[in-house]
Amino acid sequence: MPTDGAGGWGIGWSTVLLTALAYLSALFAIAHWADRRAAAGRSVIASPTVYALSLAVYCTTWTFYGSVGRAATLGIGFLPVYLGPTLLMLLAPLLLRKILRIAKAHRITSIADFLASRYGHSPLLGGLVALTATVGVTPYIALQLKAVAVSFDALTGGNGLDTLGPPFRDHGFLIAAVMALFAIVFGARQIDAAEHHPGMVAAIAFESLVKLVAFLAVGLFVVWGLHGGLAPLFEAAAAHPDLARLFESAPALGDGGGSGGGAWITTTLLAAAAMLCLPRQFQVMVIETVDERHLDRAVWLFPLYLLLINLFVLPVALAGLLRFGPGLDPDLFVVALPLHGGAAWLALLAFLGGLSAAAGMIVVESVALSTMLCNDLVMPVLLRARPAALARSADLTPLLLAVRRVAIVAILLFGYGYFRLAGSAYALVSIGLISFAAVAQFAPALIGGLYWRGATRRGAIGAVAAGTLVWAYTLLLPSFARSGWLPASFIADGPWGVAALRPYALFGLSGLDPLAHALFWSALANVGAYVALSLFDRPDAAERAQAAAFVDVFVPAGEAAGHLSSPSAPSPSTDWRSAASVGDLTRVVARFLGPQRAEQAFAGADPDEPAGAERLRLAERLLAGAIGGASARVALASSVSAGAVEAAELLRMLDETSDVIAHSRQLEQKTAELERATDALRAANERLTELDRLKDDFLSTVTHELRTPLTSIRAFSEILHDDPGLDPDQRQEFLAVIIKESERLTRLINQVLDMAKIEAGALDWRIEAIDPAQALTQAVAATEGLFLERGIALAVDLPDRLPPVRGDEDRVIQVVVNLLSNAAKFTPSGGRTVLAARVRDGALRVTVTDTGPGVAPKDRALVFDRFRQAGDPLTGKPAGTGLGLAISKRIVEHLGGRIGVESGTAPGATFWFTLPLVQQPAPHGFVE
C-alpha cells in the first residue's frame, strides 16, 4: 500500500470501489422506486421536505471538500457562499413564487427557455443563454470529477493526480460514465410535457441526506473524538499564530487592504445569483416543483440545511491544519482526518458523502443543460435548417430523446476532458466562483423581466452578451493565463502590452480582488446594456404580450390561455379559421409528444376542421412543454401543410393571438369595473325611490295629523263666531277645547321639526358626563302635574347613587318626559306608574312601567316608528302625536343606547332605554 501525508492507512481500493458502486446502485434503485410511485400517483416528491432537500443539490463537492479548504485560508470566509442563498430564500415569497407561477403557466423547461419566452420567444436569446451556461458550468462538472478522483486516491492511499491512469481508464471516467447512465435513465427517458423527473429528484434528496449525515459524523468525530470538544480544539489552534489569525474577520473580509470586505460582499451576491440562475438550481427549484406551497417550508429548511452542513467546517479545517500542517491539501481533510484517526469506516462514509455531492450535481446539471441545449439550441437550428426532413417524420420523440442523450454524454465528456486537461491547474481550482459569475449574468434579465414591463428582447440579449464577454475577459481568460495556456504577461501587462486592458485591472481600476473587479465590470456592462437597449427599443405586439403575461402573472384574469377543449370557443377573428386544420396540429403535436397525447388534446374534433386560434395556442403550449417556447413556434410554423398557410403568416397569427388575449384581458377588467359602477348606481336609485316613498308617507301622515286638531279648532271657532248667544259655560268649554287643540298642534309641529332636525343631523348635541338622577328628577317634576290631573300614582325608584352617564341632559329629559307622558296617557285613572333606574351590563337602564292596556306583541317593534301608535282603546282616537317614541328612539340611539318595550300577559307595559356609563368606551359613531 503506498503511503502519503494523510497517514498511510489506506483502505483497499477494491473495497472503496465496490462500496461506491453499491451506493450508486442504491441510488438507481431509489430513483426507480420513486418513478414507479409517481406513475402510481403516490409521488414521494410531493412533499415540502423532499423539495427542500432537493434544493441542497446546491452543495456540491465544492461544499463537501472545498469549504474546509477555503476555511483553512480564509477563516469564516467560506460562509458567504451559503449566506447568499439564505438571503435569497428570505425573498422567496416575493421572487421565487412569481417565477414558479410563470414557469407553470408557460410550461417553462429551463432557465434559457424562461428568458427566451419572456423576451418574445427569442430563439437567439435562448441559444445564447444555453451556450453561456454550458461554457460556464461544464468546467464545474470537471471539478466534481476531480474531487471524487482525488478523494478516492486519498482514501486508498494513492497520491492524487500522480496516479492518474491512462485516459478513459481512470476513476474520473468511471464516475462520468455512471453519471451519464443515471442522467440518461432518469433524466431523459421520455419526453414529458411537464418536464418532471420524480426519480431523479428523490435520488437527489436522498443524496442530500447522505452528505449531511456524513459531514456531521466527520465533524463530531473530529471535534469530540480527536480533540475532546470544541474548546480544547480552539485552544490548541489559538496557540499557533497563523491559525489564530483564522478566528478574525480580516482574512474573510478581504486581504486587509483597501478592498474593505469587497470579496465577502461579492461572494454573497454571486452565491445568491447562482442559487437562482445555475441550471441545476433552476431545474430543482422551478422546473421540478410540483406544488408552489412547498416553498413555505424550503424558506427555512434549506437555510437550516446549509447551516448544519457548515457547522463543523472551521473545526475540521483547524484540526486538519494542526495535524497535517501545510503538507496536505486542506480539501482532503474530510477524508484524511477520520482515516488518520483510525476510523476507516467513517472515512468511507465521508467518501460516500463526497460522492453523493458530486453525483447529485453532475446528474441534475447535465439533465438541465441537455434540456437547454436540445430545446434552445439544437431544435431551433434543426427546425430552421431541415424543416422538410422533419416534416416527413411522424414521430419526433425518439429524435428529441436522442438529442438530449447525446447532449448529456457530450457534456460529461467535455467535463471529463477539461478535468484531464486542466488537472490541478488554477483554472479548475477556482472554477466554482467563476461559474457562479457566468450564470450570474442571467440575473438582471431574469429579475428585470419579472417586474419591468418595458424590458425588451434586444435589451436582454445585449445584457447577457455584454456581461458574458466581460466575464470571459476578466475571469475566464486570466484563469487560462494562470494555468499557463496563455502567456502570463496577459495578466501582468495586458494584451499586446496595453496596460489599460489588463484583465484584473481594466481601465486602471485596481484595489479590488479579481472576482469583485470582474463582477463590477460585468454587472456594469450587463445592466447598462439591458437598461439602455430596453429604453430605446420599440417591442412588437407579441413581445409586449409576453412581457405583460410575465409581469402580471398574479393579476387575476379570466382564463388567460382559454379553455380549449370546447370546439365552440369563440375565435377572435374569422380570418384565422381558414388557416391550419386540426389534423395539421394533431400531426405536429404527435410528432413531438407521441400520438396518445395528441389524440387526447384534440379528441372529438374533425381533422379537416380549421384549427382556429384557440387550438393553435393549445398546440403551442403543449409543444413548449416538450421542446421549449422558442422551438415550439418554429415547429408549428414548419409543420402546417404547405399551401394552407405561410409559416410567417402562422407566426403572425400566434403573436396576434397573444396580443388579443392581452387586450381581451384588459377589456374584461374594464367591463368588470363598469358592472360594479352600474350596480352602485342601481342601489343608489333604489334607495332614492324608497326615500321618496317615505317622504310621501310622512307628508300625508303629517297633513292628516295637522288636519284633525285644525278641524276641531275651526269647528268650535265657527260655533263661537256664529252664535253670540252661547251660554258662558259652554263658551268656556269650547274655548278650552280650542286652546287644548292649539297646544297639541304646536306640540306636533315642534316634534315634526325636532324629528326633521334629528334626521338631517342638524340638531345641536351637547354630549357630556351627566348625573342621571338629576335628569330623571327634572323629568318627573315636569310631568307630575299630568299624573295628578289624571289620578294616577307615580312612584320613583332610584338607587342612592347612580354613576354618571354620557348624554345630552336636555335630550335625556325629553326622552323620559316622552315615556312618562305616554304612560300617563294610557294608564287608566287610579292606575300606577313606576320610574326606575338600575346599572346593568355597563349601562344605565331606565324603565317606565305602567298598568295600562299593554302593547300587543305584533305592535312592539312598530311603536317606535313614526306615527305608529296604538289608538286609544276606548275611543279609537289617537291619543298622542305619534312622534314621541320615534324621537325618543333616535335620541337614545344617537347617545349610544338602546330602547324597547316589554309587555307581559298581565296588564301594563314596561318601556325601557339604556345609556352608556362614562367609563365605558364610547360607542362607535357617538364621539362628535
Next chain:
Amino acid sequence: MVGLFLLAAALFNPPLLGLFGTEGRILGVPSLYVWVLGGWAAVIALAALASARR
C-alpha cells in the same frame, strides 16, 4: 420577510462582522464564529416562524 431579509443582510456584512472580528471567546469558541452561526440560526428560526404564520 422583506424586513427579515434586510436584517439578515445587515447582520452578515462587514461593518457588523468587523465588530466581532477581534479577540475573545465564548465558551472557548471564537466570538466571530459564534456571532455568524448564531445570527444565522436566529434568522432561520424567524423565517420558520414567519412562514408558519402565513
